[in-house]
Amino acid sequence: MMKSFIAAVLLLSTAVAAGAAAPCLPCHAEKTPAAVAQWQGSAHARAGVGCEKCHGSDHDKIVRGEAKVGMKVCAPCHQKAYQEHRASRHGMGLHSGWGCTRNLTNRKPGECRFCHEEGDEVPRSDVQCARFLKQSPEMGEIGCNYCHSVEDACDSCHSKHMTDLKIVRDPNSCAKCHMGPDHPQWEMWQTSLHGTLNATTGSKTGPDCQTCHMPKGTHNVSIGITMSSGGVPYPAVKAQPARADMVNICSACHAPSFAKRELERGDQVRSQSLAILKEAEQVIWDLNDRGLLDPMPENRPPHPLSGQRLVTDSQMLYEDTSHIERLFFKMKKYDYARTVKGAYHQNPAYTHWYGNAELKMDLVDIKSEASRQKERGGKKGEGKAAAPGAEDELKALKNKFERGALSQEEYAKEKGKVLEKMR
Structure with missing residues (x-):
């Protein structure tokens, strides 16, 4: 009796699916058989959600790729x-x-x-x-x-015609975007203790991306995040409740005090790394103030948004820049991100060797490159060292003041020091 009932249900669901896609099946079963087979095995087909429900009925528009x-x-x-x-x-x-x-x-x-x-x-x-x-x-x-x-x-994660949730519950679905030199969360997780436990004992013991970032199946992947995509801390009014959310998530496996302490360590690593980054950024702006970047922004293709001026924020480029800016791009986009994200993902190698060590060596390289630029006076091929004169110092101070790096009081004080040396 039960077998007959199951057979009847299957027959009915097949009939519902066929009816929902009736106008499309004759051609697409031949032209795109894989898509048809995937849809036929989906929850959409079983619920009678056919092609037109999602793609619309304007076939010409679909063919032109305009029916998104x-x-x-x-x-x-x-x-x-x-x-x-x-x-x-x-x-x-x-x-x-x-x-x-x-x-x-x-x-x-x-x-x-x-x-x-x-x-x-x-x-x-x-x-x-x-x-x-x-x-x-x-x-x-x-x-x-x-x-x-x-x-x-939605099909970025869910695929196009299949609805099997095991696809999106697999952390591999996150890897295609969350990997690589600028945000290797996949690699960090995979080689952390969390990833090892997941690979050996499964997700009940070893948490994966979905366990921590999509708890209880939520589609809000930002629960518990306390900083922007570029690693800038959120204001306390936003960060504190987010941190409480993340501690709550971690507490499914860990003592709340332990989770809070580890996350706060990550905060400290972030602050320390940001200080190193800011030091390097100031070196580059000092060169720009002195007219010593090679080439200067006014002598290269304009920035798409900012024109011919120096950009070191989240809109900085990795092309049409000076060499020292290229070093800073790597430092900020790759090494700073690896240090901070490595700390929060509990991966010592990414936090230290792939992150912190590289970050500090970047600062060494940037300072050395700045010294060479100053020695060359910013001119390619100049053999003699060119010590910066008082006029250059005053010009650099004026540029710093005009871009807001110095207050009126700081500008007057530093300018006074330079003028005093000239007497």
């Missing part, structure tokens, strides 16, 4: 996941990437919704990404948008 199955297509049936995703850093993915494509001429009007709510002229975020703007369309699509389109693409 974005997040809002999924939202009506998946409201809880939609709202959680929108509240998370994944929900800001396109703000930091495609948010700046309004500067390009080849974007479609419909893409305004990446930055704006429907009918709202005020952007949800004014963050732009200069590095994306410097890339070719092909590199931008593959090298940038495959990860930075997560805001409007």
